[in-house]
Structure formats: C-alpha cells, structure tokens
Amino acid sequence: MSAFQLSDLEAIIAQRARSGDQGSWTAKLFSAGMDRAAKKLGEEAVETVIAAIRSDRGALVSESADLLYHWLVVLAVAGVPLSDVLAELERRTGQSGIAEKAARGGGG
Numbered sequence: 001m002s003a004f005q006l007s008d009l010e011a012i013i014a015q016r017a018r019s020g021d022q023g024s025w026t027a028k029l030f031s032a033g034m035d036r037a038a039k040k041l042g043e044e045a046v047e048t049v050i051a052a053i054r055s056d057r058g059a060l061v062s063e064s065a066d067l068l069y070h071w072l073v074v075l076a077v078a079g080v081p082l083s084d085v086l087a088e089l090e091r092r093t094g095q096s097g098i099a100e101k102a103a104r105g106g107g108g
Contacts, residue, residue, distance in 0.1 A: 010082045037077045041070040
C-alpha cells in the first residue's frame with residue numbers, strides 16, 4: 001500500500017497553484033477561478049459515475065483519482081483546507097448517517 005495521502009496531494013496543489021506556471025494544469029485552473037474548477041469537478045464526478053455504472057474497474061480507479069484531484073483544487077480555490085472536511089467527517093462518525101442527514105434536514 002502506498003504511503004501517499006490526500007494531504008500530500010493538497011500540498012502539491014497548493015505549491016503548483018502558487019507557481020503561476022501556465023504549463024501546469026493546476027495553475028491554469030487556479031487562474032481560471034472557481035467557475036472553471038467547479039465545472040471540471042462536476043465533469044469528473046459524472047465520468048466517475050459512468051465508470052461505476054459500467055462496472056469498468058480501471059476507468060473507475062482513474063476517474064476517481066481525477067475526481068479527488070479536482071475536488072481538492074475546488075477546496076483550495078475556496079480556501080477550505082482538507083483538514084476541515086476531515087474534521088467534519090470525524091464529527092459525523094459518532095452518529096448514524098440517517099440520523100446525521102435528518103439533523104441537517106436532508107432528504108434522499
């Protein structure tokens with residue numbers, strides 16, 4: 001198993017975003033702003049769903065990696081650290097998902 005963590009990718013994204021290197025996809029996404037970054041996240045989410053529905057394991061792995069990368073880019077553009085999301089997930093582990101969703105007023 002790899003020692004690579006999402007926090008490692010978060011750090012790489014932050015470094016590349018600051019680089020201003022227009023040869024860097026990350027720097028280009030940052031300079032394009034939230035609309036572009038969020039659109040790419042949505043596209044990757046759809047591609048991940050399609051791979052899952054098709055039971056295409058290879059595509060699901062690849063698209064999931066793209067999805068996580070673009071999700072971290074969106075978080076970074078928004079100034080939301082991964083640690084905030086992880087803290088929220090940790091907070092939620094103390095209750096059932098059904099109870100947590102009901103507390104938020106969430107539907108299906």
